[in-house]
Amino acid sequence: MTTKRREVAGIRPYDAPAGGWGALKATAVAVRTQMDMMEAPVTLMRTNQPMGFDCPGCAWPDKEHRSTFQFCENGAKAVTWEATKKRVTAAFLAQNTVTSLLEKSDYELENYGRLTQPLSYDRATDTLRPVSWEAAFDRIGTVLRGLSPNQTEFYTSGRASNEAAYLFQLFAREYGTNNFPDCSNMCHEATSVGLPRSIGIGKGTVSLDDFDETELIISIGHNPGTNHPRMMGTLHEASRRGVPIIVLNPLKERALERFTDPQNVIEMATYGSTRIASSYYQVKSGGDTAALKGIMKALLALDEAQRGAIDHDFIAEHTQGFAQFSDDLRNTSWESIEKESGLQRAELQQVAAAYAKSRATIVSYGMGITQHNKGTANVRLIADLLLLRGNFGKPGAGICPLRGHSNVQGNRTVGITEKPSSQFLQNLQDVFGFTPPREHGHDSVRAMQAMIDGQAKALLCLGGNFAVAMPESERSFQAMKQLDLSVHVGTKLNRSHLLVARETFILPCLGRTELDIQAGERQSVTVEDSMSMVHASSGKLKPASESLRSEPAIVAGMAMATMPQSKVQWQDLVSNYDAIRDLIEKTIPGFDDYNKRIRIPGGFRMPLPPTERKWPTETGKAMFSVFKGVSEDVKIQADDVLRLITLRSHDQYNTTVYALDDRYRGVFGRRDVLFMNDIDLEKHGLEHGDLVDIETVVSDRKLSMPGITVIAYDIAPGSVGAYYPEANVLVPLDYFDEDSGTPSYKSVPVRVTRSDKQNQLP
Numbered sequence: 001m002t003t004k005r006r007e008v009a010g011i012r013p014y015d016a017p018a019g020g021w022g023a024l025k026a027t028a029v030a031v032r033t034q035m036d037m038m039e040a041p042v043t044l045m046r047t048n049q050p051m052g053f054d055c056p057g058c059a060w061p062d063k064e065h066r067s068t069f070q071f072c073e074n075g076a077k078a079v080t081w082e083a084t085k086k087r088v089t090a091a092f093l094a095q096n097t098v099t100s101l102l103e104k105s106d107y108e109l110e111n112y113g114r115l116t117q118p119l120s121y122d123r124a125t126d127t128l129r130p131v132s133w134e135a136a137f138d139r140i141g142t143v144l145r146g147l148s149p150n151q152t153e154f155y156t157s158g159r160a161s162n163e164a165a166y167l168f169q170l171f172a173r174e175y176g177t178n179n180f181p182d183c184s185n186m187c188h189e190a191t192s193v194g195l196p197r198s199i200g201i202g203k204g205t206v207s208l209d210d211f212d213e214t215e216l217i218i219s220i221g222h223n224p225g226t227n228h229p230r231m232m233g234t235l236h237e238a239s240r241r242g243v244p245i246i247v248l249n250p251l252k253e254r255a256l257e258r259f260t261d262p263q264n265v266i267e268m269a270t271y272g273s274t275r276i277a278s279s280y281y282q283v284k285s286g287g288d289t290a291a292l293k294g295i296m297k298a299l300l301a302l303d304e305a306q307r308g309a310i311d312h313d314f315i316a317e318h319t320q321g322f323a324q325f326s327d328d329l330r331n332t333s334w335e336s337i338e339k340e341s342g343l344q345r346a347e348l349q350q351v352a353a354a355y356a357k358s359r360a361t362i363v364s365y366g367m368g369i370t371q372h373n374k375g376t377a378n379v380r381l382i383a384d385l386l387l388l389r390g391n392f393g394k395p396g397a398g399i400c401p402l403r404g405h406s407n408v409q410g411n412r413t414v415g416i417t418e419k420p421s422s423q424f425l426q427n428l429q430d431v432f433g434f435t436p437p438r439e440h441g442h443d444s445v446r447a448m449q450a451m452i453d454g455q456a457k458a459l460l461c462l463g464g465n466f467a468v469a470m471p472e473s474e475r476s477f478q479a480m481k482q483l484d485l486s487v488h489v490g491t492k493l494n495r496s497h498l499l500v501a502r503e504t505f506i507l508p509c510l511g512r513t514e515l516d517i518q519a520g521e522r523q524s525v526t527v528e529d530s531m532s533m534v535h536a537s538s539g540k541l542k543p544a545s546e547s548l549r550s551e552p553a554i555v556a557g558m559a560m561a562t563m564p565q566s567k568v569q570w571q572d573l574v575s576n577y578d579a580i581r582d583l584i585e586k587t588i589p590g591f592d593d594y595n596k597r598i599r600i601p602g603g604f605r606m607p608l609p610p611t612e613r614k615w616p617t618e619t620g621k622a623m624f625s626v627f628k629g630v631s632e633d634v635k636i637q638a639d640d641v642l643r644l645i646t647l648r649s650h651d652q653y654n655t656t657v658y659a660l661d662d663r664y665r666g667v668f669g670r671r672d673v674l675f676m677n678d679i680d681l682e683k684h685g686l687e688h689g690d691l692v693d694i695e696t697v698v699s700d701r702k703l704s705m706p707g708i709t710v711i712a713y714d715i716a717p718g719s720v721g722a723y724y725p726e727a728n729v730l731v732p733l734d735y736f737d738e739d740s741g742t743p744s745y746k747s748v749p750v751r752v753t754r755s756d757k758q759n760q761l762p
């Protein structure tokens with residue numbers, strides 16, 4: 001970038017490495033603005049410790065939960081945000097109508113602090129008013145009994161514990177529905193659907209030890225410096241061992257370039273840093289399908305030239321479908337691969353050559369792979385790549401999906417799914433004596449469509465911010481208001497709570513960090529991390545208010561009020577969570593000696609057959625996939641159509657915005673920007689700092705976002721980026737992966753034009 005750019009407010013390059021002193025400073029600010037200084041150090045030290053709570057930040061594991069406190073800036077933000085001193089009081093709510101609160105930003109809403117008592121919406125005054133727990137439960141029960149079960153949607157956000165999630169699915173299934181929209185449907189559903197088809201189980205296969213032994217890491221479509229910060233320690237270590245790290249990502253992400261480990265005294269003292277990516281390929285948004293096919297095509301060519309680039313013995317013994325798979329690769333042209341991926345043949349050949357040399361490879365991936373309308377196919381292509389060299393069931397190798405919410409994987413394991421297996425339903429029937437519904441239910445997109453069509457009448461949310469997380473805000477916000485009943489179990493106020501239905505209840509719960517006493521005993525819950533480790537989590541802080549209840553207690557309260565004749569002993573389960581775990585053990589495989597094993601520090605690992613080269617697929621073999629062609633289904637392709645990526649900033653947790661900076665990308669105090677490559681700026685006749693309008697290219701309706709400041713950024717040409725959740729107004733609800741139902745949040749076809757508002761700039 002040689003040309004001198006105009007100054008744009010809040011935009012300045014951040015030249016420092018990720019981590020380091022910048023991260024320490026940011027942590028201090030988070031603590032100062034949210035927490036009591038006396039409590040903060042103790043609370044932070046308890047994160048991910050044997051007798052402490054599991055970090056609500058991300059699902060990256062810890063070495064046996066025994067390590068000394070691992071510093072993590074964004075983990076600290078997640079903890080301090082929950083352990084804040086700020087409170088939403090009845091007096092505050094009496095003074096602020098729901099209509100006026102809806103004018104506030106997502107950041108302001110949560111920043112009012114913790115919810116302190118159950119609330120119900122009062123239409124006459126347009127305010128949220130305190131209500132007793134019993135009155136709330138009674139009314140929820142009465143409304144639900146008046147509906148047919150399939151008119152109710154049971155939404156889960158992946159922070160809920162195994163115990164709360166298990167009770168939630170039990171409630172819904174005894175009530176009579178499999179409608180389980182779930183944050184996973186917007187996140188790693190492509191993994192949950194794609195991997196079972198390839199290797200027989202929808203989970204990652206690596207452990208932290210594998211990172212110690214790996215010879216190559218390929219990182220595709222995830223941003224660990226922000227979203228899985230504890231992974232940075234692992235990558236840092238690997239890089240220092242000389243392990244090549246190949247990155248495929250349209251954006252230059254600072255943490256994937258270089259990182260200073262705050263635990264490393266020398267690096268900190270000398271202002272040093274470690275390079276992370278050994279090579280960085282800026283694939284186009286949605287271009288991974290083509291890139292992966294290109295790498296594998298090159299690998300086959302290498303093998304033809306000199307046998308040994310692929311593992312023929314492994315393929316013969318353990319897989320099926322190789323012939324069709326390799327035929328398809330041979331028939332895919334380099335021209336189409338280069339065009340769609342935005343990468344050169346020679347670059348993809350380099351990746352193939354590095355891969356052919358490595359005896360143990362890990363591929364890690366995140367939302368850059370799954371949130372596309374070919375997300376499931378993308379995941380399967382990654383599995384294919386690993387199968388080609390037998391990178392399952394050996395040390396240092398495997399697939400590593402980076403999960404989202406800290407217990408999203410556990411929620412799935414304990415039965416939050418709209419497509420339950422018949423065996424699981426039978427187990428419920430045998431143990432509880434009620435007949436669960438067999439027909440499949442709604443995922444997130446289908447639930448929202450049912451709400452828009454008026455088929456769904458009630459929505460119960462175990463956490464989360466459903467309407468804001470979903471695509472097409474205009475329609476999803478309206479759908480919330482059409483409901484007869486919405487119920488939100490949450491810790492902080494958010495927009496979904498305020499998009500009130502005919503009747504709305506907000507039920508405040510204990511957070512992870514807080515002490516949970518039932519029948520006089522301290523309780524712990526359990527969670528499963530990205531590497532299938534299940535362990536206990538137990539908070540110690542004094543609850544934010546005396547009126548809070550635990551998530552299991554709230555779910556049980558609603559269930560008892562809805563089903564007075566229930567066959568489940570809800571009260572006993574709430575009195576002692578061991579009793580919930582006993583039921584999980586009885587109905588779900590892999591939880592043998594559950595209560596015993598979670599009392600061992602570090603917990604235990606769920607079964608992962610592919611790590612022993614066992615493949616619980618229909619054929620008993622690992623399956624290659626065939627992806628015809630190279631591209632996503634883009635309804636409208638034209639020269640001036642760009643692909644929009646919706647992104648998280650460094651200062652946010654999903655719809656929770658902690659602050660307005662995105663330090664590593666050089667954006668400060670604002671979120672109303674569009675990242676664009678210099679080449680595209682020039683093509684569009686735009687300059688860094690111009691005001692633009694974005695419009696989604698859909699045929700039948702207008703989705704637009706006016707008045708955004710376009711800024712020059714090192715992003716693949718043809719791709720642009722804007723922040724989630726603001727940009728959800730642009731994501732079409734009906735543009736999703738058919739296999740997994742995941743919205744295409746990372747490849748929305750858009751046009752960008754100079755804004756009329758430009759003239760109004762000062």
Ligand SMILES: Nc1nc2c(c(=O)[nH]1)N[C@H]1C(S)=C(S)[C@@H](COP(=O)(O)OP(=O)(O)OC[C@H]3O[C@@H](n4cnc5c(=O)[nH]c(N)nc54)[C@H](O)[C@@H]3O)O[C@H]1N2
Nearest residue numbers: 074221222223227285286366367368404405648652653654
């Ligand atoms: N601090 C913090 N931690 C979090 C979260 C948070 O919001 N804040 N969210 C949690 C949740 S629920 C989740 S799911 C995870 C999300 O963690 P990530 O998977 O890291 O999610 P995103 O921020 O959406 O970033 C996606 C990355 O993919 C790249 N990308 C976008 N499109 C493409 C593409 O087409 N191809 C490729 N190869 N790359 C692409 C983007 O440039 C970006 O670097 O993090 C979890 N942890």
Ligand SMILES: Nc1nc2c(c(=O)[nH]1)N[C@H]1C(S)=C(S)[C@@H](COP(=O)(O)OP(=O)(O)OC[C@H]3O[C@@H](n4cnc5c(=O)[nH]c(N)nc54)[C@H](O)[C@@H]3O)O[C@H]1N2
Nearest residue numbers: 157187463464465469489490491492494646654655724745
């Ligand atoms: N455009 C676009 N949209 C996306 C994405 C994207 O990349 N781009 N990513 C998608 C992804 S990966 C995900 S996972 C979804 C996230 O969707 P959700 O999981 O629905 O959203 P969150 O923002 O994580 O939910 C925040 C709320 O959870 C509540 N909460 C926090 N802690 C607790 C707790 O301990 N218990 C309870 N009961 N409630 C709690 C608080 O009230 C808070 O306001 O968004 C999706 N939407």
Ligand SMILES: [Mo]
Nearest residue numbers: 186187404405
């Ligand atoms: Mo997620």
